[in-house]
Amino acid sequence: xxxxxxxxxxxxxxxxxxxxxxxxxxxxxxxxxxxxxxxxxxxxxxxxxxxxxxxxxxxxxxxxxxxxxxxxxxxxxxxxxxxxxxxxxxxxxxxxxxxxxxxxxxxxxxxxxxxxxxxxxxxxxxxxxxxxxxxxxxxxxxxxxxxxxxxxxxxxxxxxxxxxxxxxxxxxxxxxxxxxxxxxxxxxxxxxxxxxxxxxxxxxxxxxxxxxxxxxxxxxxxxxxxxxxxxxxxxxxxxxxxxxxxxxxxxxxxxxxxxxxxxxxxxxxxxxxxxxxxxxxxxxxxxxxxx
Amino acid sequence: xxxxxxxxxxxxxxxxxxxxxxxxxxxxxxxxxxxxxxxxxxxxxxxxxxxxxxxxxxxxxxxxxxxxxxxxxxxxxxxxxxxxxxxxxxxxxxxxxxxxxxxxxxxxxxxxxxxxxxxxxxxxxxxxxxxxxxxxxxxxxxxxxxxxxxxxxxxxxxxxxxxxxxxxxxxxxxxxxxxxxxxxxxxxxxxxxxxxxxxxxxxxxxxxxxxxxxxxxxxxxxxxxxxxxxxxxxxxxxxxxxxxxxxxxxxxxxxxxxxxxxxxxxxxxxxxxxxxxxxxxxxxxxxxxxx
Numbered sequence: 001x002x003x004x005x006x007x008x009x010x011x012x013x014x015x016x017x018x019x020x021x022x023x024x025x026x027x028x029x030x031x032x033x034x035x036x037x038x039x040x041x042x043x044x045x046x047x048x049x050x051x052x053x054x055x056x057x058x059x060x061x062x063x064x065x066x067x068x069x070x071x072x073x074x075x076x077x078x079x080x081x082x083x084x085x086x087x088x089x090x091x092x093x094x095x096x097x098x099x100x101x102x103x104x105x106x107x108x109x110x111x112x113x114x115x116x117x118x119x120x121x122x123x124x125x126x127x128x129x130x131x132x133x134x135x136x137x138x139x140x141x142x143x144x145x146x147x148x149x150x151x152x153x154x155x156x157x158x159x160x161x162x163x164x165x166x167x168x169x170x171x172x173x174x175x176x177x178x179x180x181x182x183x184x185x186x187x188x189x190x191x192x193x194x195x196x197x198x199x200x201x202x203x204x205x206x207x208x209x210x211x212x213x214x215x216x217x218x219x220x221x222x223x224x225x226x227x228x229x230x231x232x233x234x235x236x237x238x239x240x241x242x243x244x245x246x247x248x249x250x251x252x253x254x255x256x257x258x259x260x261x262x263x264x265x266x267x268x269x270x271x272x273x274x275x276x277x278x279x280x281x282x283x284x285x286x287x288x289x290x291x
Numbered sequence: 292x293x294x295x296x297x298x299x300x301x302x303x304x305x306x307x308x309x310x311x312x313x314x315x316x317x318x319x320x321x322x323x324x325x326x327x328x329x330x331x332x333x334x335x336x337x338x339x340x341x342x343x344x345x346x347x348x349x350x351x352x353x354x355x356x357x358x359x360x361x362x363x364x365x366x367x368x369x370x371x372x373x374x375x376x377x378x379x380x381x382x383x384x385x386x387x388x389x390x391x392x393x394x395x396x397x398x399x400x401x402x403x404x405x406x407x408x409x410x411x412x413x414x415x416x417x418x419x420x421x422x423x424x425x426x427x428x429x430x431x432x433x434x435x436x437x438x439x440x441x442x443x444x445x446x447x448x449x450x451x452x453x454x455x456x457x458x459x460x461x462x463x464x465x466x467x468x469x470x471x472x473x474x475x476x477x478x479x480x481x482x483x484x485x486x487x488x489x490x491x492x493x494x495x496x497x498x499x500x501x502x503x504x505x506x507x508x509x510x511x512x513x514x515x516x517x518x519x520x521x522x523x524x525x526x527x528x529x530x531x532x533x534x535x536x537x538x539x540x541x542x543x544x545x546x547x548x549x550x551x552x553x554x555x556x557x558x559x560x561x562x563x564x565x566x567x568x569x570x571x572x573x574x575x576x577x578x579x580x581x582x
Contacts, residue, residue, distance in 0.1 A: 196512065
């Protein structure tokens with residue numbers, strides 16, 4: 001892989017995350033020589049050009065497929081699409097990627113993405129990834145709300161990935177602001193993420209679902225606000241993520257329900273010493289978790 | 292009620308909230324002439340004296356009861372105790388309160404406190420309250436972490452409360468930084484708080500309870516962190532709050548479980564359009580809630 005400042009980088013999908021990635025790349029001391037981007041939304045492309053996030057914009061047409069002229073130039077490609085769109089895009093564009101290019105993605109589920117990455121042309125290298133950052137609003141216009149600094153990044157490298165490409169990507173990710181990179185398998189990612197991300201979104205959604213009073217926030221002291229911030233979710237994306245990781249997620253929901261039932265039973269029984277002991281253990285466990 | 296700058300104010304219980312109230316009173320342009328405080332913990336009293344939060348400290352002894360000399364001087368009393376301690380304290384101190392004084396409290400449950408306030412001497416006026424602010428650490432030493440600015444405050448006034456005292460207290464609360472004061476009944480408070488506060492704490496505790504891996508936070512992107520911040524709970528206090536509000540809380544847990552089950556069923560069935568429609572409604576409902 002050549003040095004990043006000699007690369008042409010391509011962003012596929014200029015939504016919330018695509019916009020944040022483009023901005024982060026542009027701000028690097030050794031920014032890519034050129035940053036190209038494609039999207040189905042001309043206004044997102046125009047806004048990115050206006051903000052000087054990208055050098056050249058390519059309109060992706062659902063019928064005509066991927067912008068071949070863009071992909072043929074890119075040494076590094078960030079796929080910033082929902083999982084199903086990502087898979088359709090790569091399958092349609094397989095022949096257009098530049099030989100030797102490095103591809104990565106930002107999808108919140110890695111099983112199907114890793115399977116796709118395994119069956120690419122041998123001369124291109126796809127390292128699946130998941131930046132653990134986001135915002136409660138969608139689209140390019142909100143991408144300034146996404147803060148990469150100090151955040152986690154998960155990579156699920158394949159055996160076929162070239163070690164120098166993995167080293168290149170990790171170095172780039174750190175310079176984009178992320179502070180902790182964890183490498184695991186696609187299955188390991190999907191199992192952990194079912195808990196830290198998807199279950200939390202299901203809980204937040206359920207919490208809003210069970211209260212119809214729009215004035216309830218007058219009684220908020222931060223807890224409700226914290227627990228439901230993520231209920232402002234991108235419904236099509238989270239539907240995909242929940243359904244694709246259905247088995248792991250349902251298992252996590254069931255485990256959560258078991259804990260909830262146990263605490264509910266302690267409250268119902270009025271057993272103060274047992275309840276206090278359990279809450280004390282929970283406090284200790286949360287305190288012992290890595291920062 | 293005389294002007295606040297002519298009052299002697301008393302803080303009973305110099306923990307997290309007592310310390311925050313003392314500091315907020317001290318910072319007022321028209322701060323009370325004197326701020327007195329009592330606690331069972333000499334080190335909290337010493338720290339408050341050293342920080343000039345209070346003018347005089349009284350050690351409360353569990354055996355000898357309430358500090359009579361302090362209460363006899365106070366025109367305004369903030370009871371900053373857990374509900375059960377608050378009730379024992381007021382019952383033991385009933386005779387000592389200064390005639391004409393205004394009492395309020397900060398307890399997170401109002402049923403038993405309101406019942407107590409109803410049976411006080413007719414020459415003293417107790418207006419129950421609940422400042423919706425806190426922190427994930429306990430004790431006076433952490434009271435600087437509590438921020439009242441822009442927060443909600445709930446008052447549950449009684450028919451017997453004097454209107455001029457209620458107006459005095461509301462004006463004081465606003466000057467302490469709170470931006471929205473809601474008046475409701477004790478029962479109304481306990482029903483709403485079972486949802487916005489107690490259910491949220493039960494959920495946060497359950498979420499930590501169902502995952503033993505202390506390295507799980509490597510996979511966190513903010514959702515898990517937001518949802519479990521409040522799992523760092525003061526176990527004795529929350530045990531009291533959960534158990535005293537048991538009926539309302541269990542009803543809220545059941546309603547939450549029903550919503551969770553419905554979303555779980557949509558995920559299990561793989562019904563993408565229905566799941567997306569429900570998540571969209573939830574997003575809209577959360578967005579429509581008052582700020």
